[in-house]
Amino acid sequence: MDCTRTVLVTGGSGFIGSHLVCSLVKKFPDWRIINLDNLDYCCSPKSLESIEERENYTFVKGDVCDTWLVGHIFSSYNIDLIFHLAAKTHVESSFESPSIFKWVNIEGTEVLLRAAHQAQYQLQRFIYVSTDEVYGSSLHKVFDESSPVRPSNPYSATKAAAEFLVRSYWDKYKFPILITRSNNIYGPRQYTEKVIPRFLTLLHMNKKCTIQGTCPKSRHFLFIDDAIDALLLLMEKGNDGEIYNVGASCEIPIIHLAKELIIMVKKDPEVNNWLEFVPDRPQVDLRYPITCEKLQQLGWRAKVPWAEGIRQTVKWYQDNPDFWSDTSNTDITHGQIRSKPEN
Numbered sequence: 001m002d003c004t005r006t007v008l009v010t011g012g013s014g015f016i017g018s019h020l021v022c023s024l025v026k027k028f029p030d031w032r033i034i035n036l037d038n039l040d041y042c043c044s045p046k047s048l049e050s051i052e053e054r055e056n057y058t059f060v061k062g063d064v065c066d067t068w069l070v071g072h073i074f075s076s077y078n079i080d081l082i083f084h085l086a087a088k089t090h091v092e093s094s095f096e097s098p099s100i101f102k103w104v105n106i107e108g109t110e111v112l113l114r115a116a117h118q119a120q121y122q123l124q125r126f127i128y129v130s131t132d133e134v135y136g137s138s139l140h141k142v143f144d145e146s147s148p149v150r151p152s153n154p155y156s157a158t159k160a161a162a163e164f165l166v167r168s169y170w171d172k173y174k175f176p177i178l179i180t181r182s183n184n185i186y187g188p189r190q191y192t193e194k195v196i197p198r199f200l201t202l203l204h205m206n207k208k209c210t211i212q213g214t215c216p217k218s219r220h221f222l223f224i225d226d227a228i229d230a231l232l233l234l235m236e237k238g239n240d241g242e243i244y245n246v247g248a249s250c251e252i253p254i255i256h257l258a259k260e261l262i263i264m265v266k267k268d269p270e271v272n273n274w275l276e277f278v279p280d281r282p283q284v285d286l287r288y289p290i291t292c293e294k295l296q297q298l299g300w301r302a303k304v305p306w307a308e309g310i311r312q313t314v315k316w317y318q319d320n321p322d323f324w325s326d327t328s329n330t331d332i333t334h335g336q337i338r339s340k341p342e343n
């Protein structure tokens with residue numbers, strides 16, 4: 001097909017990636033959207049069903065760490081834009097197997113950067129999707145983009161390391177990179193290891209929501225549609241070499257989150273019947289407060305209030321109980337995947 005722009009999304013079969021790919025494919029029918037993903041355990045082919053037959057969508061099954069494959073993509077297509085999302089993303093698993101996190105999150109980013117930089121065709125923008133977790137935890141200080149980076153788990157350490165690699169291409173070559181650091185994103189189709197789908201899946205199985213530890217842990221939650229709006233805005237209006245926080249105003253203590261979901265799903269006012277407290281890691285990040293004024297100055301506002309986003313999310317999981325059917329064989333009690341489904 002003749003296309004006016006070519007966009008490469010890595011990790012486009014995952015939670016955020018699949019929403020991003022669907023949005024790009026539908027909004028821009030004259031752009032070619034390429035998804036490079038190795039279909040890790042957290043993916044379902046159903047996530048991209050609505051666009052897989054579209055002429056402007058191309059799927060490449062493969063590893064972002066595969067130098068030959070990534071080079072081949074750049075010699076086959078004139079890539080204008082990259083959204084780099086492919087990563088190992090589960091914090092608990094990162095303590096159990098940090099090496100694979102180092103490999104995919106750091107080496108994968110290096111392979112992609114090098115190939116993009118060496119490509120004959122000049123890239124317009126390389127967007128690296130990072131996380132608020134690179135700041136580490138804070139009780140009172142609100143982080144802006146100039147705050148120091150103090151990651152406190154192997155996942156966030158690898159994301160921070162990859163950020164430094166990305167920034168080094170800006171510092172040395174003025175290669176047009178941009179970094180986003182987002183709060184927790186939630187919505188339909190998120191794999192069951194993350195907290196909201198984990199609670200919903202447990203409740204669906206008539207099991208209790210497991211709360212790790214007794215610390216007053218809370219998280220900021222941003223609905224997936226607002227996160228995608230931010231990425232699309234930054235694609236057009238962001239400035240090269242810059243970092244942008246993508247923040248949610250809605251902060252919810254995890255215990256309140258569980259109680260809210262119990263009331264929505266079980267309609268049982270005796271919420272304690274559905275709670276179970278389990279041991280936590282010795283050190284846990286209590287909260288990640290960030291300000292996103294810089295992104296707001298470009299015109300972005302989160303549009304979906306928590307009540308609406310969580311209503312849509314709960315409804316989706318109720319309407320699609322078999323979407324992640326393998327999870328019935330999986331121990332999600334502590335938010336960890338004990339037996340991973342076959343790819």
Ligand SMILES: NC(=O)c1ccc[n+]([C@@H]2O[C@H](COP(=O)([O-])OP(=O)(O)OC[C@H]3O[C@@H](n4cnc5c(N)ncnc54)[C@H](O)[C@@H]3O)[C@@H](O)[C@H]2O)c1
Binds near residue numbers: 037039043108
């Ligand atoms: N979900 C959040 O709340 C959140 C918040 C901030 C930042 N992020 C970042 O956004 C990105 C996407 O997160 P997500 O929640 O969609 O995660 P996810 O785990 O749902 O998706 C990750 C995707 O990467 C793919 N992948 C993993 N290893 C790969 C490899 N070696 N080669 C190719 N593809 C590979 C997986 O198959 C999957 O499709 C990640 O980089 C994550 O760090 C996520």
